[in-house]
Amino acid sequence: MYTGDTIAAIATALSPAGINIIRISGEHAFQVTSSLFRSARGKDFDKIPSGTVNYGFIEYQGEVIDEVMMLKMAAPHTYTREDVTEIHTHGGILVTKKVLEAVLSSGARLAESGEFTKRAFLNGRIDLSQAEAVMDIIGSGSDIARRNSMKQLRGDLRAIIERIRESIILETAHIEAALDDPEHISLDGFTESLLPKIDSLLTELQKLVDSFDTGKIIKDGLNVVIAGRPNAGKSSLLNALLKEERAIVTSVAGTTRDTISESLDIGGLVLNLTDTAGIRESGDLVESIGIDRARKAAADAQLILYLIDSPLGITDEDRENIKSFKDKKIILIYNKDDLVGSKEGNSLPGDVGGSSEPVSLRISALTGDGVEALKSTIKNMFLSGSLVAGHDMIITNVRHAGHIRDAIRSLQLVLSGIENGVDEDLLSIDLMDAYKSLGMVTGEEYRDDLADKIFSTFCMGK
DSSP states (O other): OOOOOOEEEEOSOSSSOSEEEEEEESTTHHHHHHTTEEETTOOOGGGSOTTEEEEEEEEETTEEEEEEEEEEEOTTSSSSSSOEEEEEEESOHHHHHHHHHHHHHTTOEEOOTTHHHHHHHHTTSSOHHHHHHHHHHHTOOSHHHHHHHHHHHHTHHHHHHHHHHHHHHHHHHHHHHHHHOTTTSOOTTHHHHHHHHHHHHHHHHHHHHHTHHHHHHHHHOEEEEEEESTTSSHHHHHHHHHTSOOSOOOSSTTOOOSOEEEEEEETTEEEEEEEOOOOSOOOOHHHHHHHHHHHHHHHTOSEEEEEEETTTOOOHHHHHHHHHTTTSOEEEEEEOGGGOSOOTTOSOOTTTSOSSOOEEEEOOTTTOTTHHHHHHHHHHHHOOHHHHHTOSOOOOOHHHHHHHHHHHHHHHHHHHHHHTTOOHHHHHHHHHHHHHHHHHHHTSSOOHHHHHHHHTTSOTTO
16 A cells, blocks of 8 residues: 555635535545544544535634535545545635645645546556546547546456456466476477467457557547638538637638637537638738648648539649648538539549549538538548447557557567467567556556656646
């Protein structure tokens, strides 16, 4: 059990609110709290049962600071596995700070960023991947992101990693035992039996790594750029997607001179939308700067919504712009459908889109026709049904993906070693490298500087 100073911090956002919470954790949490808390019913602090909420007052140096509710929670059944108390004050900033100052003056010290969660990790209540999931839940921008982070916090990723590590260590232990006692433990046929086991582990680990691209989108959102020639209706589409007048819309070509960014949740997938200046050759200095920014935004995008002015049709300039985005996922949007009587031309002719024909849709940003179909198309392009339903474990953390890739490389060396007939003791080295890499995901193997870096990103009271 980790033991250190008794720590305290404001666990809620410090702003005028109904209630603010001060959390205290550590060996002397009860002693600190009992020196300040006066039960309205006259109860002695030591006789207050754990797991109860108690009404009373915070009194310091003879002054009643606030009327509060106090939660008393005894170790090990707490977030940190230490004795913990929470003082629920009135929501004023001044009174909350005054109570915290009294707590700090009574024997606690101010907690560092993420120190409560760090203690939960050090005391074995959660692993490192679960600790990181805490911040992912706080920062969730969509319900899919929240559900995936909750699975990680619940220990689903840890269960997968622990099972694979157990398989690896069993094989390594067999090798080591046979090397130590060759008379009683044989390695005959061992590599032949090891081969399919390593193949199976690699398949499972590769599935996790392959989920990372989707995981980043779930966690951070999908970067979407709305591009096209001037007056194709890009700003109108942004407004239609957001259902508000976010961008200025006029009949004058080149109205948008700079990028405009907004976020939108479409059924669990967050779109980081960027409206851009119309892409064309321009002698106007300000417009040219806007066009350069549009091209840069498109270069960084994961999806481009390219608008075509349906009444004008596809121009040579459109063709050139589309070709410049050939390495990107593109949805071609024939806008102003309300002005076109015929539905012909729904697909882009093959001579402008490259080797494969991009997805194309007809919409009217003005009337909203086709906008919901566009949202569904985007969602189907990037999220499978199982991901939406939350059935699969998805890697969203770049650190996890990196360590899993390291483990995959080590296990691939094991396969290569088996094929080349290397000695089993050399195979055990690569097996242990894979074992340690996976341990870095959960924190079974970790460095103090890594833990410090991870927890420093947390807020003060978490």
